[in-house]
Amino acid sequence: xxxxxxxxxxxxxxxxxxxxxxxxxxxxxxxxxxxxxxxxxxxxxxxxxxxxxxxxxxxxxxxxxxxxxxxxxxxxxxxxxxxxxxxxxxxxxxxxxxxxxxxxxxxxxxxxxxxxxxxxxxxxxxxxxxxxxxxxxxxxxxxxxxxxxxxxxxxxxxxxxxxxxxxxxxxxxxxxxxxxxxxxxxxxxxxxxxxxxxxxxxxxxxxxxxxxxxxxxxxxxxxxxxxxxxxxxxxxxxxxxxxxxxxxxxxxxxxxxxxxxxxxxxxxxxxxxxxxxxxxxxxxxxxxxxxxxxxxxxxxxxxxxxxxxxxxxxxxxxxxxxxxxxxxxxxxxxxxxxxxxxxxxxxxxxxxxxxxxxxxxxxxxxxxxxxxxxxxxxxxxxxxxxxxxxxxxxxxxxx
Numbered sequence: 001x002x003x004x005x006x007x008x009x010x011x012x013x014x015x016x017x018x019x020x021x022x023x024x025x026x027x028x029x030x031x032x033x034x035x036x037x038x039x040x041x042x043x044x045x046x047x048x049x050x051x052x053x054x055x056x057x058x059x060x061x062x063x064x065x066x067x068x069x070x071x072x073x074x075x076x077x078x079x080x081x082x083x084x085x086x087x088x089x090x091x092x093x094x095x096x097x098x099x100x101x102x103x104x105x106x107x108x109x110x111x112x113x114x115x116x117x118x119x120x121x122x123x124x125x126x127x128x129x130x131x132x133x134x135x136x137x138x139x140x141x142x143x144x145x146x147x148x149x150x151x152x153x154x155x156x157x158x159x160x161x162x163x164x165x166x167x168x169x170x171x172x173x174x175x176x177x178x179x180x181x182x183x184x185x186x187x188x189x190x191x192x193x194x195x196x197x198x199x200x201x202x203x204x205x206x207x208x209x210x211x212x213x214x215x216x217x218x219x220x221x222x223x224x225x226x227x228x229x230x231x232x233x234x235x236x237x238x239x240x241x242x243x244x245x246x247x248x249x250x251x252x253x254x255x256x257x258x259x260x261x262x263x264x265x266x267x268x269x270x271x272x273x274x275x276x277x278x279x280x281x282x283x284x285x286x287x288x289x290x291x292x293x294x295x296x297x298x299x300x301x302x303x304x305x306x307x308x309x310x311x312x313x314x315x316x317x318x319x320x321x322x323x324x325x326x327x328x329x330x331x332x333x334x335x336x337x338x339x340x341x342x343x344x345x346x347x348x349x350x351x352x353x354x355x356x357x358x359x360x361x362x363x364x365x366x367x368x369x370x371x372x373x374x375x376x377x378x379x380x381x382x383x384x385x386x387x388x389x390x391x392x393x394x395x396x397x398x399x
Contacts, residue, residue: 037135037240044242046133052180054142057133057242059118059249062126069257070218070265074127077264081122085270086293088263090156090190094122098151099158099259102166103252105230113137114169115233116248117147120256127260129253133245136237141177144170148182156188158259160209163191192259195266198287199280209258216261224251273303282311289318298322309335316343325351338372338382341365345389355396362390 038048038055047058065075081094090097098119106112118131130150134143159166167189174184196212204211210220224232224247236244269276270284285300301307301315316331325347332340332347341364348358366386369379 033240037242040240040242041135046242049142049146051142051145054139055135056139056142056146057135058146059131059133061129061253063129064126067127069254069261070213070216072216072261072264072268074122074260076268077260078122078127080264080267083271084267086296087288087291088190088195088267088270090158090188092154092156092188096152096154097121097156097158099256099263100162100166101159101252101255101259102162102169103226103229103233103248104169105233112169112172113140114143114173116229116245116252117166117170118252118256119151120260129256131249131252133249135240140173141180144174144177145181148185152185154186156190158190158192158263160212160255160259160262161191161193163189163194190263192262192266196262199266199269199283201283203279209255209262212262213258216258216265218254218258218261220254223254224248226251273300276303278304278306279308282307286311286314289314289321294318294322307334309337309340313337313340313343316340320347336368338365338368341368342386345393349393349396355393359390359393359397362386362393366390 041048041057045059047060049056049058063074065073065078067074078094080088081090081097084090098121100119101117102114103116104112104114113134115134115137116131118129120127120129122128132143132147134140157167167187171184174181192212193207196215197207200207200212200215204214210223213219229248229251232244232248236242269280273281273284276284281300281304285297285304288294288297288300297318301311301318304311307315312331312335316328316335319325319328319331320343329344329347332343341361345358345361345365348354348361352358366383369382369386372379374382
């Protein structure tokens with residue numbers, strides 16, 4: 001009975017041939033679709049790069065140094081990279097500096113995939129713009145193999161929020177293919193988001209990259225919003241039509257080129273003190289002071305004609321740090337802030353040894369504190385500290 005059932009279940013030669021024919025036809029169909037997909041990319045000027053059984057798309061564009069993005073030429077960016085100001089300096093040869101950006105299917109988590117990444121880099125007297133596109137999510141080994149091979153083992157990224165987003169995403173995805181691709185390079189990072197927040201503080205309601213393009217005189221026309229990029233990618237995966245990605249590729253290209261011009265603009269503002277507005281000059285001076293670049297911070301402060309109250313206070317704190325009280329005291333007085341008068345009280349008591357003057361400064365600080373909008377706990381703490389200082393100075397005056 002068992003042998004009879006086995007004979008009944010055993011496929012006939014005809015059924016076996018039919019199954020092989022179906023499988024072969026299916027493979028031919030897939031090969032044809034892939035060939036058509038790759039041909040469509042090649043027709044757009046892209047290169048098809050293979051690795052093992054996978055493939056990706058790489059798109060190169062080259063720009064002359066006389067070309068521009070906004071009101072600054074790429075040649076100016078080239079010069080800025082060779083003569084940078086310390087906060088913007090990068091400690092590697094020009095060819096190892098890349099202006100880098102990515103497009104992803106989401107914002108966070110291991111399920112988020114990078115489907116487009118690229119960089120702008122100066123080489124051979126030109127600006128190379130190179131984009132890597134992931135045509136299918138399961139081709140990540142080829143994606144990272146070619147990208148990591150191209151950028152080398154020691155590289156400096158110039159990004160916009162890339163230190164907390166783009167690079168961590170690359171490290172996360174690299175884990176899944178690390179046995180098959182080169183290891184991650186030694187990386188330095190200059191995140192222009194933090195630079196722009198310091199230089200343009202108080203001058204913009206938004207620090208998004210597209211908002212910062214106003215500073216370089218660039219305006220996008222018919223730009224695809226970044227939040228729509230994942231939707232276009234999912235449509236591409238379904239239909240394999242490269243035209244679906246045109247808007248995403250252009251948006252990403254502009255992001256990378258904006259980084260080049262924005263770096264140049266920031267470096268220009270820092271190195272050309274006489275050409276900046278008072279607010280930007282003050283912001284740069286405070287930023288340099290926070291970085292400990294004291295001498296250049298002083299030069300920037302001196303170049304600003306109209307400092308704010310906070311600016312006078314920060315300049316006074318800088319001179320105090322440099323133990324130059326002769327210049328610090330007038331700065332604290334001009335700030336007309338309770339913090340400034342607290343510093344004056346400290347100077348009068350401990351440096352000038354004049355308790356009566358220190359008492360007067362403390363009382364002025366208490367008056368100015370009353371008009372400040374502060375958290376209740378902070379106000380109570382400061383009031384208690386000033387009252388304690390005032391009582392101590394009164395006792396000193398009576399001795």
